[in-house]
Amino acid sequence: MTSPDLPAHISASLAARLHGVSRSDAAQRSDTISKTYRAGGGSTTIRTESDALAYALARMPATYAAVIASLNALQEIRPDFAPTSLLDCGAGPGTATWACAEAFETLESFALLDANPALRSLAIELARENDRTITYTLGDAPTKIIDAPSADLVIASYVINELADTAREKLVAAMWSKTNDTLVIVEPGTPAGYARILDARTQLIRAGAHVIAPCPHDETCPLLKPDWCHFSQRLQRSRVHKQLKSAELPYEDEKFIYLAVSRTPIAPRPSRVLAQPITTKIAITAKLCTTNGIIAAVAPKRDKALYSKFRKLDWGDAVFEHPSSE
Template sequence: MFCFKVTPSSVSFIRKYSAKVKPAIVPDKHVIDNINNNVFKPKKHPGIMKPKTVLVPETLIKAVVNATEDSPVKALITNGQYLEKHLKGRVPPMEHAQLRELTQKIKQRVSSKYKDVVINNEQDEARVKQMVESRVQNILKEKVYNWKPIKYDAYRSLLYLMARFAPEYSVLVKIFGEICSRDPEFKPRSFFDFGSGVGTATWAANVYWKHHIFEYYNVDASSDMNDLAQILLQGGRGTGKMPTKGVFYRQFLPATKITFDLVISAYSLLELPSMQARLQTVLNLWNKTEKYLVIVEQGTNAGFKVVNEVRDFILDIKKESNIGHVFSPCPHDDTCPRFLLDDGTPCNFEVNYYTLPIGQISQNRRELYSYVILKKGKRNETDPKWPRPVRPALVRARHTICRICTANGKLDEVIFTAAKHGKITYHCARSSEWGDLLPVEVNVNLETDEHNPKSDKSGICNKLTV
């Protein structure tokens, strides 16, 4: 598929001809037969990704109470909220080459404003030079994100626990739930977590594979984070035996070539100092992956771009023994159509969760996240090519509008009606939410006439309202 960057002129071109592109909806026959035979109802079709709202385990809540009993809980909650706000506004550090280029452009622009200043001696020249440098630095402070690594000591680790455990746990439970649902034969025996923090991923993995995983290898640069993660598994007391066997904590990536069935990096790549560091880390993680690699970041533009960066990097690997494909969320391995649009809208998803009921009343909130699950090996041609809704469905009287990412590598907007698509498919569409899978295949039929040039077949989306 030919792809291109959307410019204002190309946007108008796509809008002009997109009406000629009509996606044909082909229902999944197996799903239709099962619904007709009352195996399940449309509201519970196999594309529904549960759970809807995630609850933190009672054992974890008790462990947090024990771990924070000597700390002012209200202060932890308040300062944790400040930390969370900072994390959600975090962007990757600018690359050195980009910073040099930007600095040079700003310096040229600022210097041009001082070209008429009369310079009589070396002191005047030094003074003007100092004024230019000062002005350049002030502009850089306004334009460039002041990225600094966050050092998680014992107190910041507690702040992270209070603010981020519940939303991150909910996200990971939903992501692992999709792997468990779509690949029920997958029973991981080993688990590797890079940037493990307070051990959130271990708790989430135990929801599905507690009796199958025999080794949990956790890597986090902060020894205080590692200590807190271990204390939580011990019930918040930091004493006694580990209820979960085979749990290891390290501060650095292991140098061995041992592989793990399930490898994850959640909310960690934005903490690395450069693109080179991110990609080198991801390559190390991919080399340690036996079957699934999961990457999760904030559902912001910065988080989405980092996830997409990782996705493209892994898919570009040509070595036969190390190739992979996207298991989720994309139903394709083409360039992300959302990234191509470059309209400031990230590809993200949503999960509901309850805050920790410690020092406050538990509240129902929503978390936005961007992620990719990469699977070792080539994509199986027999795998269902179901599209994924990338925004909430618009349920209206007698029709439902679904904005979906399709196996064709495009963003489509489909209006489902019972008359056009059948009652079962229509009700499946009405029941599908943001992040689910629609049990249909989308084929694009192009009307051929003088207003439909062949070049339009490579359009990146069929509706720009997605």
């Protein structure tokens, strides 16, 4: 499994850019950008080199961690997947590209799309400083993707939330048309993010895609409101990260939801742990999404072997074998 922590060489490149920059100014820029994102404003407030740096320092680690967690889940089910080409839609500073490069050593070509000039400039600088050759097209992803090359792996991380319904459907369809093998979409782990993933999932299945993860099936999601599917990835905060976010804890838990689909069906697909398992004195209970719907799988303490397996389970894990529900 690939580490969720941003590679040291990328962290070092970003930190080097802080020399001579006011930390309080960077923190203020970061806070403004974060508030705009939470309000659904996207990258509209990122206009300068300083804005791009503040965004990358504050958000790149968590976004990277969420993408890595999604790719780790994909690799667990598709250990033979060895893509050689990547298309990163709405690439920003190249976060998902770096994650894919770390997860798949077989990748040889990297095509990126984004409409933000400041984020594109930062991505190109990071690539040059770290000996990574990329092709980065500036422009609106739903439009520019028409001329983009097809790729074995296509990814869109924290992107479709910035688009209106029509543009989002257009981009999802275009990404699938450019996908030789696998498409991965990562979104914030909120009810709205889950709803967007569900819409994309439905659209892609109708277009002939097969779900790889996190779902163990291609059927309608069995969760009922107000419940929603999402996961959490813990990452370590650097000193700079803590300063910019005015945080005291040495770690951050990024909530996210993802979807990985392929042109080739995968069987069998494992069940998925949908929440942190509950441990009591007599048993461990795990909420699982299975081919038969949502179940509460129980490992009684008296069953030492099963109990030991369940003690290792974490939220988001794949489960290839499990007992019956209560």
